[in-house]
Amino acid sequence: QPNQPTAGQTQPQNQNQPAGEQPQQPTQAQQPAAPAVPVSQLPPIEANLAQVLNLLRQAGFEKVGALFAEGNRQLIVHVADADAGSQQKIVDALKPLGDLQVVSFASVSPRVRAETVQRAITAVVVALVAILLYIALRFSIEGGWSGFKFGVAATIALAHDVLIMVGGAAALGYFLGWEINALFITALLTLVGFSINDTIVVYDRVRENLRHRARGETFATIVNRSLNQTLARSINTSLTLLIVLVALVIWGAVTQDLRFFYVAMLIGVIAGTYSSIFIASQIMVSWQDAREKLHQRQEAAAKATAIPASKPAQTAGDATPTGSATTASRSEGARKKHHAPHTGKRKRRY
Incomplete structure (x- = not known):
């Protein structure tokens, strides 16, 4: 259809219309066309x-x-x-x-496409490394690299969330024809922030319980108790967000790109909640168990290779039966506070 005049524009004057005569009002067919069919x-x-x-x-x-x-x-x-x-x-x-209508046309050069992919990967990697270093420093309870297991576990959990989200987007693209765009990259970075926030809540409870741990309480027991204390909070927070995202997918997605964004966030929230509870904590416990087993093996190896201290050589006078009897009865004589009779020889204490 020909383009209709937009608001603020006037209809062009008909050349065959006499000068000074008012132009005819446009008919209903000349009104702007109705919105396209969904x-x-x-x-x-x-x-x-x-x-x-x-x-x-x-x-x-x-x-x-x-x-x-x-x-x-x-x-x-x-x-x-x-x-x-x-x-x-x-x-x-x-x-x-058939009579196909062009909805949109976009041209992206190979250079721009390569730069977009490279920047997206760089943004995710830099975010993961920064999160790892911050958590390792913030949760260094015993000093040194003790907080490194917290950072590594959180980073692995985040990588799991990113892979699940990218895999879900690939499946949606294969079956529904949805394309990855800038909104998906935004959803990806939003997921990283949400998932690490849920993981930090669990880590903070673990840190508090470690400071008030009971005698003989293992690290796995502390982590398990911390998860039980934060489980209701994590599920309630994620469930509230899921309800909002489902409502946006059904009623709030006016375009396909927005629907793709909401669905990607939906997948990411589910994966992030799962990883915070079942992946990050389990990796941390496995790390601590492996560290304790390594320490035990090192101690056992050190004891096995240790050279026992050599006993001092006995003198000729100590080899007599009297000297042997005095040495054997040392502990008994000390308990009874009884001194052996002086034999004219000097006794040696061990």
Whole structure:
């Protein structure tokens, strides 16, 4: 349809209209067009990916990719080395599939794409390293590198959350045709902050319980008690956020990108809650157990290789029966506070 005049613009004057005569009011058909039909109400495209790829290759595109979205109602096409005329060439190539309407067209150079991926990876790695160092310093209870196990466990749990979120996004892209964009990177970094916050709550309780530990209480027992003390808080916080995200996915996602953002956050919150309870704490306990076993093996090896102290040689006078009897009865004589009779020889105490 031809473009309608926007607000603030006037209709062009008809050249055949006499001067001074008021222009006719536009009819209903000349009003701005109604909003486009939602994608969910459009009929599905009667084609498969093989047909789409063949049509694009016949049009001269060598490196092409395509996928269906929204129940085959939307077709997403990727071509390499696109130029200013690529959009019209794609539309002309896909005309055999029916009257398709172009929803959007974006051109991203390979350099920009590579920089975007590199910056996203760099941002996540820098965040993980900074979190590791901060936690290791903040939870160094016994001094030295004692807090390093806290930082390593939290970083591994965060890496688990990121992998789960990226895997979920890949599955959504494969089955629903959703694409990773800047909003997904935002959701990824938001997940890192949320997940580490939940882990810090557990760590803080562990630190307090370590300061007031009972005699003979093991590290695993302290961590288990700390988890029981913070479990209700973690579940309630995550459940509240999940309710909000589900509501946004159902009623608040006005665009596909926003729905993808909310679903990615939903996956990340579930993974983050799980990792804070079952992964970070377990890695920390396993680290401490391995450290204690290593210390025990080192002590056992040190005792096995230790050279026993040699006894001083006996003198000729100590080898007499009288000297032996005096030495053997040393402890008994000390308890009875009785001194052996003087034999004219000097006694040696051991």
